[in-house]
Amino acid sequence: MQNNGYLEMKLLRFTTAGSVDDGKSTLIGRLLYDSKSIFEDQLEAVEEASRSRGNEEVNLALLTDGLRAEREQGITIDVAYRYFATPKRKFIIADTPGHIQYTRNMVTGASTADLAVILVDARHGIMEQTVRHSCIASLLRIPKVVVAVNKMDLVDFDSKVFDDISAAYTAMINKNGLEFKDVIFIPMCAKDGDNVVSRSELMPWYSGPSLLEHLEQVEIPGGDADSMRFPVQYVIRPISRQFPDFRGYGGRIAQGIIRVGDSIEVLPSGSKSTVTGIWLGEKQKEQAVAGESVCITIKDDIDISRGDVIASDSGVKPSMSNDFVLDVCWLRTSPLVCGKRYTIRHATQEVAGIVKEIEYKLDIDKQEKVYDIEQLTANDIARVHLKTAAPLVFDAYRDNRTMGSLIFIDGTNDTVGAGMIVESYD
Amino acid sequence: MSLNQLTHLNELEAESVFILREVAAQFEKPCILFSGGKDSIVLTYLAYKAFYPAKIPFPLVHIDTGHNFPETLVYRDELVKRLGADLVVGSVQKSIDEGKVVEEKGFNASRNKLQTVTLLDTLAGHKFDCACGGARRDEEKARAKERIFSHRDEFGQWNPKNQRPELWNIFNAKKDPGEHFRVFPISNWTEMDVWQYIYQEKIELPSLYYTHMRKCFYRDGQWLAADPDFIPRRPEEVVEEREVRCRTIGDVTCTGLTLSHAHSLEEIIDEIASTRVTERGGRADDKRSETAMEDRKKQGYF
Ligand SMILES: Nc1nc2c(ncn2[C@@H]2O[C@H](COP(=O)(O)OP(=O)(O)O)[C@@H](O)[C@H]2O)c(=O)[nH]1
Ligand SMILES: [Mg+2]
Numbered sequence: 001m002q003n004n005g006y007l008e009m010k011l012l013r014f015t016t017a018g019s020v021d022d023g024k025s026t027l028i029g030r031l032l033y034d035s036k037s038i039f040e041d042q043l044e045a046v047e048e049a050s051r052s053r054g055n056e057e058v059n060l061a062l063l064t065d066g067l068r069a070e071r072e073q074g075i076t077i078d079v080a081y082r083y084f085a086t087p088k089r090k091f092i093i094a095d096t097p098g099h100i101q102y103t104r105n106m107v108t109g110a111s112t113a114d115l116a117v118i119l120v121d122a123r124h125g126i127m128e129q130t131v132r133h134s135c136i137a138s139l140l141r142i143p144k145v146v147v148a149v150n151k152m153d154l155v156d157f158d159s160k161v162f163d164d165i166s167a168a169y170t171a172m173i174n175k176n177g178l179e180f181k182d183v184i185f186i187p188m189c190a191k192d193g194d195n196v197v198s199r200s201e202l203m204p205w206y207s208g209p210s211l212l213e214h215l216e217q218v219e220i221p222g223g224d225a226d227s228m229r230f231p232v233q234y235v236i237r238p239i240s241r242q243f244p245d246f247r248g249y250g251g252r253i254a255q256g257i258i259r260v261g262d263s264i265e266v267l268p269s270g271s272k273s274t275v276t277g278i279w280l281g282e283k284q285k286e287q288a289v290a291g292e293s294v295c296i297t298i299k300d301d302i303d304i305s306r307g308d309v310i311a312s313d314s315g316v317k318p319s320m321s322n323d324f325v326l327d328v329c330w331l332r333t334s335p336l337v338c339g340k341r342y343t344i345r346h347a348t349q350e351v352a353g354i355v356k357e358i359e360y361k362l363d364i365d366k367q368e369k370v371y372d373i374e375q376l377t378a379n380d381i382a383r384v385h386l387k388t389a390a391p392l393v394f395d396a397y398r399d400n401r402t403m404g405s406l407i408f409i410d411g412t413n414d415t416v417g418a419g420m421i422v423e424s425y426d
Numbered sequence: 427m428s429l430n431q432l433t434h435l436n437e438l439e440a441e442s443v444f445i446l447r448e449v450a451a452q453f454e455k456p457c458i459l460f461s462g463g464k465d466s467i468v469l470t471y472l473a474y475k476a477f478y479p480a481k482i483p484f485p486l487v488h489i490d491t492g493h494n495f496p497e498t499l500v501y502r503d504e505l506v507k508r509l510g511a512d513l514v515v516g517s518v519q520k521s522i523d524e525g526k527v528v529e530e531k532g533f534n535a536s537r538n539k540l541q542t543v544t545l546l547d548t549l550a551g552h553k554f555d556c557a558c559g560g561a562r563r564d565e566e567k568a569r570a571k572e573r574i575f576s577h578r579d580e581f582g583q584w585n586p587k588n589q590r591p592e593l594w595n596i597f598n599a600k601k602d603p604g605e606h607f608r609v610f611p612i613s614n615w616t617e618m619d620v621w622q623y624i625y626q627e628k629i630e631l632p633s634l635y636y637t638h639m640r641k642c643f644y645r646d647g648q649w650l651a652a653d654p655d656f657i658p659r660r661p662e663e664v665v666e667e668r669e670v671r672c673r674t675i676g677d678v679t680c681t682g683l684t685l686s687h688a689h690s691l692e693e694i695i696d697e698i699a700s701t702r703v704t705e706r707g708g709r710a711d712d713k714r715s716e717t718a719m720e721d722r723k724k725q726g727y728f
Contacts, residue, residue: 009433009434010432010433010434011432011434011437011438078571078586078587078589079571080567080570080571081563081570081571081613081614082563082564082570083563083564083614083616085616085618090434090619092614104591105591107591107593108591108592108593111593111594112594112595233444233447233448233451234447234450234451234477236477236478236479236480237480238479238480238481239480240479240480240481242479243479243480246479246480248479250443250447250476250477251447252440252443252444252595279478279479280443280475280478281474281475281478282478282479289431289432291432291436291437291440292432292436292440293439293440293441293443293444293447293476295478306451331591343600345596345598346596347596348451401594402594402595405593405594405596406596407591407593407596407598409598409600413598413600413601413602414590415590415591415592415593415598418591418593
C-alpha cells in the first residue's frame, strides 16, 4: 500500500473568521481544490450551480455553503465542516459565517480550533467584525492565528497595503490586550490561489510561507503534562461471568498522562487510590495521554460516578468552587438575565447556576468596556459573576479548555451561552 | 514525552468513543442505526470498544427496505450474535402493506424515501429517544452543516436554520417529551479515515466491499446490480457480468457498483486515494436535486 505512512498523520483543526465577503468560503474552496480534495462530481455540481446563478466564474464558496438558504442568499449562515489531507497532515476546517447575527456560529467553530485564519479584505482593512472575531479568537484561546490579507489582486499586489494592514492589526491586538502569542500575516488572493497552496510570483516582496505550508508545519502546544485530568463520563460494569467484579471508569483524558501504578485523587471527595488498569476495547495499555478515551480501573473500592474528576496526586491540583469569574459569549436573542436560573454543563457535570452580576460587556465597535449592564443579548461578550448550586471541579480556561469551559442551557432546553472560567470569585 | 502525539485515527477514535459514552450517559433509550454499510459497521465497532468489557448498552436498529444484498443480512446477523447485541428490524415492506406509504413506480423507483416513515415509526414504537447514525460530514453538503447531537422535533424534523450551538465537546441532550435526537459519532471522519481505520483495526467487512463477479447493468453513468434483481430494466439495458465492488452499501436500488480489481484493504485504500468521484456520486437518491439531502433531512431522514 502506497499510503502506509498516511496512517501516522496528525490532525489540525482550524477555523476561518473575518467580515462578510472577505473571502472565507472562497479560501476554503481554494484549499480543497488545490489540494485535490474536490472530486469531479462535486466540482461539476458547483460549476452547474454557479452557471445557474449567472456567475461567470466558478464560485468556490458554493462548495461549503451547502444549505438552501445559504445558496439563495449567497452567504454563510451556519458552520460547515470540511476535510482535507496532504501527505503531511490532515485538516478539519470549520467555515464560519461573517454576519454579526451569526457570530454565535463563529464561536461554535472556534471552540475546537487549534488555529484561526482571520481574513481581511485588502481594500477595506480592519472592520468591526475583524475586531469582534479577533476578540473571540483570543477569548476562546485559539493557540495560533494567521491574518490573511486577501484580495491583494484588487490593490495591485501592493506591499504597502499589506504592511499597513499588518501594522494596524498589531496595534489593534495591543489596544484590546488580545492574548495572541503567535500571529503571522500572509498576503493572499484566495480567488486565484496566490499564497494559498504555493507561493505567489505576483508578490515577490513577501518571503514567508504560503498558508498551506504554514498549516502543515505549525506546532500546537500541549497542556501541562504533569497534572493529569480525567473527568469521569460513564461507569462501566459488565456484570458478566467473565468479568463479575469489573468496575471501570470511562472518560477522555483532558490533560497529562495516566500510567498504571500512578497515584490518583478523586474530586470532589478527595479519596485517593492507584491506577490498576487502562483499557480501550479488548486491549490493555500501560499508559494513555491527553486526548485519548479510555476505561480505567483503580485499586480501591471508592464511590466514583459521572461528574467526578480523577486527577494525578502530583502536579497542580484542580480547583473547586461554586463562585466564578466568567467570560461569557451570549448566543441567543433571549437575554441573559441576572438572577435567572440556568442549567450549567461543565465537563461531565451538570448543575444549576445563576449570574449574580454583569461586571462589564465589551463594546467591540468602540473597543472599550461598558459597565452597569443588566442584561446580555445575542452575540454579546461580557465578564460576569456566576454562582452554581454545587461546586465544580475545574481549571481556569486559559490552562485547560475542557476543564475551564461551560455552557448555559435555559428552560427551553436550548444552549444559550458559552462560558470560560477565569478564576474562582472571592 | 511530548503530548499531542495521537495520530489522526486515534484522535478520531477517541472523539467518537467520547460521543458514544455521552449518548449512554445522557439518553434513556438510545439505539444505533445499522445499515450494513461500512460506516455503521465502524460505528458499531467503536461502540463495542467504548463499553468493553460490558456489552453495548443499546440495541442495533436496521431499517430494512426489503431490497437487500443477501450478504448484508448474513453479516448483520453474525455481528449481532458475536456482540451479544439486541437487533430491532423496522420493515419498509410492512409500512407499505399497512398503507402508511405508497411505493414509487417506474424505472428509478426506490424505497429510500419511504424509509423515513418506517424509521420514525420504529423509533416511536420502541420509544427510542436517540438514534446514532454513521453519517459523515464529508459525504454531503447538508451533512457538513449538521451538529453531532442533532435535535429533532416531535415529527422527527431537522431545522437547519436554528440548530443548537455546539461548543467544545459539551453536548446538550435536553429535550421535551416526544422529541428525540440523532447523534453522529463519526461526523468528523472522511471516507479515507474509515478505510484506514478498518485496515488498522482489521475489521471484518461484508464480502460486497471486495471485488467480485456480479451481474449488473449500466444506467445514467453508473453500474447497478441485476443480482439480486430488484430494479426494473429498460429494454436496451443489457445485463453483463462484471468485476465490481461496492464503495458504499445501501439498499440495492440505490447502490452504485464500482468497476474494480481491489481484492484487499490495501488495494481498496490505494483505489480510493486515486479516485476522482465521491462515494455518493454513485447514489441515485442525491442526484434528484441540488438540495435533495437537506430536504429529506427536514422531513426526518437519517
Ligand atoms: N478579486 C477577488 N475576489 C475575491 C477573492 N476572494 C474572494 N473573492 C470574492 O469575494 C466574494 C465573497 O467571497 P466569499 O468567499 O463568499 O466570502 P465570505 O463571506 O468571507 O465567505 C466572492 O464574490 C468571491 O469571489 C480574491 O482574492 N480576489
Ligand atoms: Mg462564507
